[in-house]
Amino acid sequence: MPANIVAQARGIVKSFGGEKPALGGVDLAVTPGKVTGLVGPDGAGKTTLIRILAGLMTPDAGEVSILGGSPAQRLDSIGYMPQRFGLYEDLTVRQNLLLYAELRGLPRDAQEAVFKRLLDFTDLARFQSRPAGKLSGGMKQKLGLACALVSTPPLLLLDEPGVGVDPISRRELWAMVAELTKEGIGVLWSTAYLDEAELCDSVYLLSEGELLFSGPPADLTGAIADRVISVTGFADRRRLALTKALDRDDVIDGTLQGRAIRLLIGEGHPVPDAAALDLGPDTKVAPTPARFEDGFIEKLGGGPEGTSKLAAAYREIPPSDAPAIEAKGLTRVFGAFTAAKDVSFTVPRGQAFGLLGPNGAGKSTTFKMLCGLLTPTSGTGSVAGFDLRRSAAQARSSLGYMAQKFSLYGDLSVGQNLDFFAGAYDLSGGDAREAIERVTQIFELEQHYKRNAGTLPLGFKQRLALACAVMHQPSVLFLDEPTSGVDPVMRREFWTHINGLVRRGVTVLVTTHFMDEAEYCDQVTLIYRSRQIASGPPDALKAQAGALTGAADPTMEDAFIALIDASDANRDEEAEAA
Template identity: 75%
Template sequence: MTARQPLPVASAEGLVKRFGAGPAALDQVSIAIRPWQMTGLVGPDGAGKTTLIRILAGLMTADAGTLDILGGAPIDALEDIGYMPQRFGLYEDLSVLENLTLYAELRALPKAEHDATFDRLLTFTDLKRFQSRPAGKLSGGMKQKLGLACALVRTPKLLLLDEPGVGVDPISRRELWSMVSDLTEEGIGVLWSTAYLDEAENCDIVYLLNDGKLLFEGPPEALTDGIEGRVIKVTDFDDNRRHVLTRALDRSDVIDGTLQGRAVRLLVKEGCAPPDRTVLNEGEQTRVSQASARFEDGFIDILGGGPTGTSQLAQNYREIPVSDAPAISANGLTKKFGDFTAAEDMNFTVGRGQIFGLLGPNGAGKSTCFKMLCGLLTPTSGTGAVAGKDIRRAAAHARSSLGYMAQKFSLYGDLSVAQNLAFFAGVYNLGGAAAKAAIGQMTELFNLGDRLNVNAGTLPLGFKQRLALACAVMHQPPVLFLDEPTSGVDPVARREFWTHINGLVEKGVTVLVTTHFMDEAEYCDSVTLIYRARQIASGSPDDLKAEAARITGAGDPTMEDAFIALIERSEQSNAPGLAA
């Protein structure tokens, strides 16, 4: 006999929400959030996740359907609801403690309870030593911890978290997850919206939205159980792994695929037998073995599969001339801000047509290194070159040879899509017919035609990413700098993005990328792990995973396992560095 489930702290039946005359943002969506449980909410960009959370929080009303929050309407339960929005919503000029004080006053927490509450929350989030620091100067992980603390100034019965892990490194994400898991043990009902499907896999119950409709509800294993036997791993081939992945994804019997070190991981279409070991590599033998299904496989499957392998962007890109000279080099690059060393003695080279990854926790020094090579920061010492041009002596020429996607959406939100494309065509010295042709090509390749007159700041994240990439590549540079290009973007849009990058690399484009998605690090030819301003490990993704296996004794570690194991080893060896 199964135990009875506790009554929900929040439930909704048949919610409908429309904005204007278009399709419904929510279309007959039902959900139940129970105490002592972690409820996951997943779906692509624009699926309706944030709309649903805002309705549950009482910030928006539904057009139809019923809603019960703690036995009544949201307005009657505000004191018992904790809400953390998708974007960092705190005041960056106020200190950690001042933000907590402001939220305590907004939530009418009695003054007599302030000191004890703040002490508890600062201890819980490990922010006590940073309580005087302005919120704007916190790392990404620390900002999310502060956001969580502010949502908890009055201990809620219902906690709504809208993608709390966006832009946060794996260590900080695990810390956040652990903190929130502890809250569920106190009987709090938690709704955790996420773009990281490994997080969803650890939830008790998951709801999957797409285009405002509920496609799945239930325990995560119910989704993965349905695709067991359809996930395969292809190894032991001599050909370029990107070729193998592209060919596989262009097949009708393969609906998804990713790189996993030197291997290619594929999801086979339902009802189809796994491809023969010779057909995936143009007649050459490969090894095809079964792989365990993951929640992400089920997610992609229920959405109908990912993109095909051939990138139309790459098909229309010029071939970058072959060269033995490094496309990117860093030799002792160091950057200091007064007494603070942000990046110290960075050394690496990247050959033509390779992807090089800079990995590390928030605040480790990745973006500083990145910006020195882009010519956006002048090194304190050391040298570097991009496309053969010295970043000190010829910074302007170096910048003209690269395309740049910034960590945060850096285009002009108040300008339309067409105006942004025109502006960046001018920045890259494309004029007249060349500019018109480039803008037309980017508009077609990235399906931006029906959004040309829409302000860029109002686009969904997936389309913002498309526009940012279009602006970065319209002059067809030989080198691309991508600073956390897919932060907050759903797995389907991320696959589309990496299809383009893989295709460009095959044309000889060189890519320098930073990312917090460790599955994306698998696409890199080599990576360097930066911690406390220094490089602590370098090599291929497989090299780092093998080193992690030696450290932990665990077999077949993931890139996230390697990331954490190598940083923990650095901590234990008391490597010199700087406080967070």
């Protein structure tokens, strides 16, 4: 193995008995002092490759070398952080560190110094007596990273450490990893967040077990740099404009960005001007910088079309001046802890409303109160005109709910889950059969109909969860991080459906850690430390961030971080004044 490579895989093949191998002859190299990105859609083979490198799985063919030896010979040289939180939730932060230190054979006289360094490094010192199961998502990931580092390995394998983690925690994780690379540690970072891929020194892009691209991220974005455009000037018709643009043969991807849409033009097609797009007399077209995600989507063959099959088959929700969702001073207290305090907002019919906030901020508590899953300590809420305190059953029958974590029955088949939820939503006989057939076709679940839901790939689990939530065609839809962990193409598919439903008059309340998804919302509110700290359209929040930071063109992630930093600064000033 060359001196500048800490880990190398050559021609790795791994099959689990399916039609295609999970890995079909993949090459990869990790260099010391660098972050190597491993990117790909759900089921691409990323986790399989990482487990092979970690020595947890053997390949059917190919060679793996870690510092010149096999993974089994170099286990002490490997730090591994699995995709799902793999620590012991009943043990405290310190007890988990102690367990990993013993497993790694760290001398007891060296443990205290190592623990202090890791607890300071991850900012977990003040939480070392807290059970791991009671940590926020971001803190769990920091603890997982700390446990992987108890022996300071030269190779660190991180399997999607940012999934389900808010932008601030992800920024902190990246800062920690940057410090590790300065020490010469080679890092392999698997990710579903393509803005993270742009931060890597080199990237390997997998799809269905095949390597589609390897090299610096800029090499992928450079190939499409002159084919990305921003389109503005269509006022309140942005969802219709995006739908029309995505249905064109020359547009292979598109997203909403506030009051603009961002389009990727297919290779070989001329970049259309405003007249060619035919989106209205005031439309303006301008080039915009390419992103790694644009190149990624092109490598995968483009995103979905703009017209949603789900929306096309959905009932039209009748207009109403009454708010579809209303929160008035919602507060929830657990013992001495206030999870949400005095949260108030109104969502009109036919809008998408985003609840944003760091892990543990209180947005899920607010979400559950409005769903009728938690009773407010004080305050009131209503859904579809039904008061949650007096008419909770009627409110729940008017909404569809998709939980943050896959909440269907894993031991039941896809068809059995659909049957169960049809009954739960009071569908029976011909109505139930028609609804099940409709969502099965729309979400392409036929091939998995008899398969246990727990064994589905993540993308199909999310499709099934959404299918169950919309089977009864509710007027209000609650989506709690619906795209967490799924690949960008699947995220596009979900938002195509959501945009189409909003145009049919459905009201959507959504939580998300993907700040680009917040751009799809008409209004967002940012919750931090149990309180609302900012509310308004995405462009308004970005403008606030620009005023705070001086940034000329801030993103929603910039706005998220700037507004939270400003809130912290205000709290510090108030504390000093007191």
